[in-house]
Structures are given as C-alpha cells and as structure tokens.
Amino acid sequence: xxxxxxxxxxxxxxxxxxxxxxxxxxxxxxxxxxxxxxxxxxxxxxxxxxxxxxxxxxxxxxxxxxxxxxxxxxxxxxxxxxxxxxxxxxxxxxxxxxxxxxxxxxxxxxxxxxxxxxxxxxxxxxxxxxxxxxxxxxxxxxxxxxxxxxxxxxxxxxxxxxxxxxxxxxxxxxxxxxxxxxxxxxxxxxxxxxxxxxxxxxxxxxxxxxxxxxxxxxxxxxxxxxxxxxxxxxxxxxxxxxx
Amino acid sequence: xxxxxxxxxxxxxxxxxxxxxxxxxxxxxxxxxxxxxxxxxxxxxxxxxxxxxxxxxxxxxxxxxxxxxxxxxxxxxxxxxxxxxxxxxxxxxxxxxxxxxxxxxxxxxxxxxxxxxxxxxxxxxxxxxxxxxxxxxxxxxxxxxxxxxxxxxxxxxxxxxxxxxxxxxxxxxxxxxxxxxxxxxxxxxxxxxxxxxxxxxxxxxxxxxxxxxxxxxxxxxxxxxxxxxxxxxxxxxxxxxxxxxxxxxxxxxxxxxxxxxxxxxxxxxxxxxxxxxxxxxxxxxxxxxxxxxxxxxxxxxxxxxxxxxxxxxxxxxxxxxxxxxx
Numbered sequence: 001x002x003x004x005x006x007x008x009x010x011x012x013x014x015x016x017x018x019x020x021x022x023x024x025x026x027x028x029x030x031x032x033x034x035x036x037x038x039x040x041x042x043x044x045x046x047x048x049x050x051x052x053x054x055x056x057x058x059x060x061x062x063x064x065x066x067x068x069x070x071x072x073x074x075x076x077x078x079x080x081x082x083x084x085x086x087x088x089x090x091x092x093x094x095x096x097x098x099x100x101x102x103x104x105x106x107x108x109x110x111x112x113x114x115x116x117x118x119x120x121x122x123x124x125x126x127x128x129x130x131x132x133x134x135x136x137x138x139x140x141x142x143x144x145x146x147x148x149x150x151x152x153x154x155x156x157x158x159x160x161x162x163x164x165x166x167x168x169x170x171x172x173x174x175x176x177x178x179x180x181x182x183x184x185x186x187x188x189x190x191x192x193x194x195x196x197x198x199x200x201x202x203x204x205x206x207x208x209x210x211x212x213x214x215x216x217x218x219x220x221x222x223x224x225x226x227x228x229x230x231x232x233x234x235x236x237x238x239x240x241x242x243x
Numbered sequence: 244x245x246x247x248x249x250x251x252x253x254x255x256x257x258x259x260x261x262x263x264x265x266x267x268x269x270x271x272x273x274x275x276x277x278x279x280x281x282x283x284x285x286x287x288x289x290x291x292x293x294x295x296x297x298x299x300x301x302x303x304x305x306x307x308x309x310x311x312x313x314x315x316x317x318x319x320x321x322x323x324x325x326x327x328x329x330x331x332x333x334x335x336x337x338x339x340x341x342x343x344x345x346x347x348x349x350x351x352x353x354x355x356x357x358x359x360x361x362x363x364x365x366x367x368x369x370x371x372x373x374x375x376x377x378x379x380x381x382x383x384x385x386x387x388x389x390x391x392x393x394x395x396x397x398x399x400x401x402x403x404x405x406x407x408x409x410x411x412x413x414x415x416x417x418x419x420x421x422x423x424x425x426x427x428x429x430x431x432x433x434x435x436x437x438x439x440x441x442x443x444x445x446x447x448x449x450x451x452x453x454x455x456x457x458x459x460x461x462x463x464x465x466x467x468x469x470x471x472x473x474x475x476x477x478x479x480x481x482x483x484x485x486x487x488x489x490x491x492x493x494x495x496x497x498x499x500x501x502x503x504x505x506x507x508x509x510x511x512x513x514x515x516x517x518x519x520x521x522x523x524x525x526x527x528x529x530x531x532x533x534x535x536x537x538x539x540x541x542x543x544x545x546x547x548x549x550x551x552x553x554x555x556x557x558x559x560x561x562x563x564x565x566x567x568x569x
Contacts, residue, residue: 003335006366013360020351087347091408094313094334094341094418095364242315 007101011109018075018113026071026114030121033070037063042128060129064122064137065204068144069170071117075110075145076152077163079103080236085160089241100236107153107229111145136211140204143221150225151195154232157239173197196220261416261447262289262312266321269307269471281307282471285321292444296462296479297451298561304471305451306344309420312449313341325416338365340414344421344451346405350394354385354404357393361408379407382437384430398425406434410441417441417448423457435460459557467564474564477557496553497533499523504545511540524553 041059080103083089093099115138122137151169156162173194180187181198199217206213269282282304289295299305310316311323314330325333333339348357358376367375380386383403388396396404402425409417419438423431438461441448452458458465459479467474499515500522501508508515512525527533533550541547554562 003366006363009369010360010363013363086349087343087345088349089315090313090341090343090345090347091361091405092364093315094339095361096335096338096366097364098331098335240315240317242310 003096003098003101007097007105010102011105014106014109015113018110022074022077022110023113023117026074026117027120029070029074030067030117031124033067034063034121034125038125038128054129054131056129057131060125060132061205061208064125064132064208065140065144065200067121068118068141069148071114071141072145072148072152073163073166075114076149076156076166078156079106079110079153079162080156080232081160081162084241084243093241099241100233103153103157103236104233107149111142111149114145115141133208133211136208139211140207143203143207143218144200146229147195147200147221147225150227150229150232154228154235157232157235169195170197195224259291260288261291261293261326262449263287263324264308264312264321265324267308267311267318267323268320269304269311269316270319280471282311282318285468285471285473287466287473287476289447289449291447292442293464294438294442294448294450294462296458296465297449297468298453298455298458298465298557299468300565301453303468305468306420307471308468309418309449309451312418313339337416338412338414340409340412340417342405342409342417342419342422344424346401348393348401348404348408350392352393353389354391354393354396354400355380355389357404358408358411362411365412367412375411379410382410383407384433399427399430402426403430406437410437415446417446418451419449420451421453422450423452423454431457455558455561456555459555465557465560467561469565475560477560479557494526494528495533495556495559496524496526498549498551498553499525499537500548500550502546502548504540504543507540507543507545510543511536521548 038056038060041056045055078085083092089099092102118138118141119134122132122134125137126132126134148166148170152162152166155165155169159165173191174197176191176194177198180191182188196217199214199221203213203217203221207218264285264287267282267285268280270278270280272278285304285308297305297308307316311318312325312330314323314334323330325339328336352360355376358379359372362372362375363369380389383406385400385403385407388400388404393401393404402423406419406422409419422438423434426434435457438448438450450458450461455465462479465477465479467477498518499508499512502521505521508523512523515523515525518524525536527536537547537550
C-alpha cells in the first residue's frame, strides 16, 4: 500500500483529533464570545438597518474576524512541536511515512476543521444578521489560515513555544509597523519584511463585506503565509525531529 | 565463551550488510556555546540475520546512536546508512519496527485504537488491520486492556503496547531500546521467546539494553559503548572455545559446588577458595582449561553438583571495557 494511500486514510484520524482537541474549543469560544459581544448590540439596535452601515454589522465584523484569528491560533498551536515535545514522533515516523507529507496533510486537515467550525459559527451569525455572507467569511477564514497559519506552522517546526511565538510575531509586527511603518529610514524598510498583519483589517472589511479585496493585499498575505509554510516543510525535510 | 573482535568488525563476511555506521559523531551544542560529545568516531556494521546488542552505562550514547540510526538526529560527523541509503530514505520507503526507551503514545488514545492508527500509518491494508491488531494484542496479552486509555495502562502494559506496535508489520529491521524495562519476570521471559521467534535469516534486530544477561541470551554480538565511543564488540556464542581475537584472554571466576570429594579440589585447582557449604571459587582463563580441570576432578572421584560463572562472559567484558575507558 502506498504512503499516499495510508496517509489519506490516516487523515480521518487527524480530523477526529482536531474535532475533539481543538474544534470543540473553537466552537465554544466562538459561541460564547460571539454571543457575549454581538447579542447585546442586536438587542439594542436590532438588525433593521441594512448592510454595512448597521452597528450590528460593524460589531459582527470585528468579532468574527477576531474569532478567526483566535481559531487559527488554537488550531496551529503545537501542530508539529507537540509531537516533538511529547516524543510521539518516535513511533509515528518509524512507520513508512514522511514527516513532511504527514504534517503538510495535518495543516490542510486542520484548515478543513477550522473552516467547518467557522461554517457553523457563521451560519448562526447569518441567522441573526442575514446580510452576513457565509461564503465571504469562509474565504476570509481560508486566507487568514494560510497567512497566519503558514507562519505558525514554521514556528511550530522550528521552536517549542509556537503559540507564544506566533502571538508575539503577530502582535509585534503590528506594533513595529505602527512605530516605524510610515518612515523612510532603514527601520521602516526592515519592518516591511514583517508579516503584513496591517493589511488584514482592510482585507477583512472588504472580503467579508463584498467577497473581494485588493489583489495586492491578498497576494501579500497569502504569499507570506505560503512562503513560511514552505519554509516549515523544508525545515522538516532537512532538520531533525529529535532535540 | 565469548569471542572478541575489534570495534566495528563483523565476522560474517558472506551476510548482506544492512546497517552501517561510518565514523559517526554527534555533538550537542547549547545556546551558550558549550558542547557535549554524545557519540565519537563510531563505526560498526550490522549484517542481515544478525541480532546485535548495544550495551553501555547510562549516558554512554546508546539512545543518541539509535536516534541517528532512525534519522531522528543527524550525525555531526560521519554517516549512517541502511541498505545503502540514508535512514530516513529507508524508513520512509520500508518502515522499521521500533520500540523506544520512552513509550510515548498519546495518553488519550485507547490501546486498540492506538494500534489501529499505527497500523494505518504502517500501510497495512484496511481489511487486514483487525487481524494484525488482534494478533499483536493476543501475542502481548493485551486483550483485557484493549479498551483502556493509554494513560490508564501500567508501566508493564504500556511497554507491551509499545512492543505490540513494533510487531504490527513484518519488518526486516527491528530496533528495541530497553525492551524489557518495566516488564515483570513472566513477560520478560515471554519477550525473550518472542525475540527468539522473530529471528530470521533476512531480519536484523538491534537491542539496546542495560540487562547484560538478556543480551548474552538474545544477541549474536554485543557492541559495548561508553562515553560515546565503541569500546569493543563481543560475540556471545560459545562455539569458539575461548577468546581468540584481538583482545587478551580474560580470567573468569566460577563457583563449583561439590557433592563429595571436597579433599580433591585443591589437587586440581590449587588456588580454589572455600566459600563454605561445599562451594569453591576458582579462576580459569578459558573453557578448555575449565573442562580439563573438571574432567580431572571427576576422574579423581569428586561428584560435581554445579558450575556457575560468577559473572556472565559479557558482564566481564563489559566491566573491562567500561573500566578501560574511564
């Protein structure tokens, strides 16, 4: 039996692990967070105002995009490093399986998991706010998963503290861009190399509302994440699993 | 009696070479720049059909060596090859039966589903998985624990689960790191029987263990390592009749118990020490010397009840090798 075939069969176990270990947490956090922040606004102003002018829409936008980021953090937390820390890699990769393909598949299985969780949450939101587009929101989720998740994947391969590192990189990039992004000196040129998190708000507003966004922003976000995902796979291929 | 050979040598020139360590070294470097040499200039060839033991004190480099053999660690110097390719290349193509010293299986998994997962990854056909899993569960006596979560298993049962996943597939190479750690005497003996059954002309087995008696019983040769260096390779067979190779003969102490003829012992073994209750400690340098002397003793009319080496030959070699390196 080929490695591709056994890995494909194993994806069902990976999806099950996601559902039990992460998917449930994402749904609970999303539901509680969404309900706590959106429901009071809905009660206060109702959903009578159409489109993006509604205060409810603005809150829903803010909350839903934040839930996506948190969900990606939860999904990617320890995606590779947990197996290395706990030593699970020893039995897993004594089997005829490549760690590169195993974790690449895991990355995409978790993406399916996150998208499914977001489908559930956005369906609920859609009931409260019919103008909220589920497909647009899932498109945004996929983009953030690749942009943020690609970096998270790389950090999980290269460090033991991937969740913290990703949060620090994400937050640090925002702070540094805020401080030096507008200038014209070497520091502002340097911060250009940081993850393009500053483009995320614009992309969220545009993509969730209209289903389209500035192509350059999308490409920059997608490309940055994809590059780091590829670097993570390269580190798996040429690095070592044990410490 | 054991036969000694120089480090790295194999005495079976006709068997196919399976695993080759060539001047392998591994140095760990800390963030502060300190470095520790875990393995140094290690060269060894393991051939098809062989059971090779790896013995060494704690921190000798056994586990590092195995991690390099599985491609989990990269050597700092030298190369490791399995069937002529890098370990990862070999394993990703063929798989290997590996029982690690630390049995790390997700504690939330159930024993049987853990085996089903490993069987899936091992590429066993879906229709064949229940039969293979059932077989290893029965073989390792895990039937009553199959539905338990891994975290609920005792050390011994966890060890048996680790061994079960090693045996899921009919692997050509098995690597067992401290395989009887945590097993009770009954399962230790059962494990030895299983390894005996696993011996096959086209299968190579590596066993790393602190238990020299176990290695003496199971392995064809034992590589003794200390401070990351291969100290010597000892053949455990008795057929050679003595120490023939590079190393000098080693004095071995035996305890002889006599049922009668106590007054004859010193005529044959002038240096025999009386240990009381009809037991005497004697020192000889080879099996022929021991047998000649015993024949003489029996010929004179003594009734020998038992002859027991004070230490196994391997234990003696181990003490010498480790002592020499310190």
